[in-house]
Amino acid sequence: MIQVSIFEDNKHLRETFQLLLDTAEGFICTGAYPDCRDLVPQLEVNPCDIVLMDIEMPGMNGIEATKLIKENFPETLVLIQTVFFEDEYIFDAICAGASGYILKSTTPVGYLEAIANANAGGSPMTPGIARRVFELFKNNLQPQLANDTYNLTNQEKKVLQQLVDGKSYKLIAAELFVAIDTIKSHVRNIYAKLHVHSGTEAVSKAIRDKIV
């Protein structure tokens, strides 16, 4: 028996969910609330396995509420259900600790499947959301691995790495066992290749769109 709580401000939807859960086999609705004002005490009194969470709600939104739930009831799973397809929401929901993200266009049986899926250790997502998650993942983790590292030579890369570490020319020279003038030369060449004119700018560029 999977115990489910509902947070959804739309009265009609909330009651539909409640009915759906209570009539379906293997599910039970342990609470249905229109907002997250008393979320923590409510879940303390009526604990559940999974929370079906709306994002757009008056007062505290679903993302904030999710954080709160994971802080106070880390074992409780949160399944986000919303009309928002925006990357920002998907991103924030995952980071807040959500275990799934489904769109409101999902069919009734789809909701039950998603809840069962989450309860079984999965992270149900509407197909389009899954694709977005993959894209976000790729874009944010491998910004662009295809850039030529600006044709920096090995030695230049080493120097740049040390610059990123905040070292002075003198220190870098000592660590690479070369003269300080050599470092000066390398830095000049690095600046030219990165089209920058200061150490801070180089470090910024190096971190933002390169390895290091």
Next chain:
Amino acid sequence: MIQVSIFEDNKHLRETFQLLLDTAEGFICTGAYPDCRDLVPQLEVNPCDIVLMDIEMPGMNGIEATKLIKENFPETLVLIQTVFFEDEYIFDAICAGASGYILKSTTPVGYLEAIANANAGGSPMTPGIARRVFELFKNNLQPQLANDTYNLTNQEKKVLQQLVDGKSYKLIAAELFVAIDTIKSHVRNIYAKLHVHSGTEAVSKAIRDKIV
């Protein structure tokens, strides 16, 4: 009619997939290969909508093959199917451009559903994989968003932002309409709060574990 190519070194599995696709309605197998040696010419001669890709294969592995496919046939979707649950493989597969990642324990009908799902713009994942993707996403993208921004004041944040942009003290002073000595003061305070001793180090730290 969804056209599917199979890359799978296990003869028995390969033929099973082929049979499954050819007997199922709405699918057609346009090729089944035991390795990726002639992948590009093979897909040129027998193009397809989706590639069902195994990871563990002699010669080129499925991840490398996926990259190759996305480079040469960006429109072709790649569905990874493997026995590997390891984060490293999931991570690499997504970054290589895969559109889904399913485990070999999936049922026959599960394969068809996954292929149809991918074809419809989704990214099918075995429940456990979906959960891992969420975890990886969270761990890699928001290492620590809860840090106090080191108690920098508003003005200090502005100055730091400009430092990150590679500006000189003089320029920053001009942009904030204050004297250059004021900027020096702010920078000194910023360095103290961040526990750094140079602009490059401050920029590095600012980008790595803070806003900006």
Next chain:
DNA sequence: CACTAATTCACCCTATTTCGCTATTGTTTC
């Protein structure tokens, strides 16, 4: 009102960085 924090500015001095030009030694490429 007294206290504190934030913001602003000044002066001084040294260290470091940036950028100009030049040059030698290997290694790889054509």
Next chain:
DNA sequence: GAAACAATAGCGAAATAGGGTGAATTAGTG
């Protein structure tokens, strides 16, 4: 073997950064 490039190194000038010390102004707080 000439040409190109990487890595090394040097010199010198001008600009910038970094650190010490001190201080006035404003805003907010108990």
